[in-house]
C-alpha cells in the first residue's frame with residue numbers, strides 16, 4: 018500500500034481533450050460467456066464508430082492476458098484482479114477522451130458493479146445461451162472443458178452471474194443471433210441518444 022502520495026493535476030483536462038477529439042470519452046463494457054460474440058461486437062462497434070469519425074479503443078480480455086494480465090489465471094481472485102485492472106485502464110482511456118470498449122467475460126456481478134457504480138455506465142450483456150456458445154466453440158475450449166481438460170471454465174464448472182441491470186441486452190431471436198453490424202448499430206443508437214457521439 019502506498020502512503021504519502023498526492024494527486025498531480027494535469028494542465029489539460031478531460032473537457033479540453035474531448036473538444037480536441039470532438040467526442041465524449043466513455044466506457045462501453047461488454048460481458049458474456051466465452052463465444053457469446055463479445056470480441057465480434059467490439060470489433061464491429063469500433064469499425065462503425067471509426068466510419069463516423071469517432072475514436073475508440075478495444076480492451077479485449079483475451080488480448081490483455083498476453084501482456085498486462087499475463088500473470089493472471091482463471092481462479093476467482095485472478096478474475097477479480099483482471100476486472101479491477103481492466104476497469105482502471107478503461108477509466109484512463111475514457112478520461113483521455115476515447116470511447117473505450119472493454120470486452121471481457123467479467124463473470125462476477127459484484128466486481129462489475131464495483132466499477133459500474135463508479136464510472137462505467139454502459140453495460141452491454143451478450144445474453145447468448147450456453148448451447149449457442151458451445152455450438153460455436155471457435156477455440157475448442159468448451160470441448161476441452163467438457164472433457165475435463167480445462168478446469169473452472171465459465172458456464173461449465175465456473176459461474177457466470179448474469180447482470181440484473183444493464184443498458185443494452187443483446188440476445189437471440191427465435192434461435193437466431195442478430196448480425197454483428199445490427200448489434201453494433203443498437204449500441205451506437207444508444208450512445209447517440211445519450212449524447213456521447215455529439216461534437217463537443
Ligand SMILES: Nc1ncnc2c1ncn2[C@@H]1O[C@H](COP(=O)(O)OS(=O)(=O)O)[C@@H](OP(=O)(O)O)[C@H]1O
Nearest residue numbers: 051052078079091096099121122123124169170171
Ligand atoms: N477457464 C476459463 N474460463 C473462461 N475463459 C477461459 C478459461 N481459460 C481460458 N479462457 C479464455 O480466456 C478468455 C477470457 O478471458 P477474460 O479475461 O475475458 O476472462 S474473465 O473476465 O477474467 O473471466 C476466453 O476468451 P473469450 O472466448 O473471448 O471470452 C477464453 O478464450
Ligand SMILES: Nc1ncnc2c1ncn2[C@@H]1O[C@H](COP(=O)(O)OP(=O)(O)O)[C@@H](O)[C@H]1O
Nearest residue numbers: 051052053054055056057153155194195196197
Ligand atoms: N452476431 C454473430 N452472428 C454469428 N456469429 C457470430 C456473431 N458474433 C460472433 N459470432 C461468431 O461466434 C464465435 C465467437 O465470437 P467471439 O466474438 O469470439 O466471442 P467471445 O469474444 O465472446 O468469445 C466466432 O466464431 C464468431 O465469428
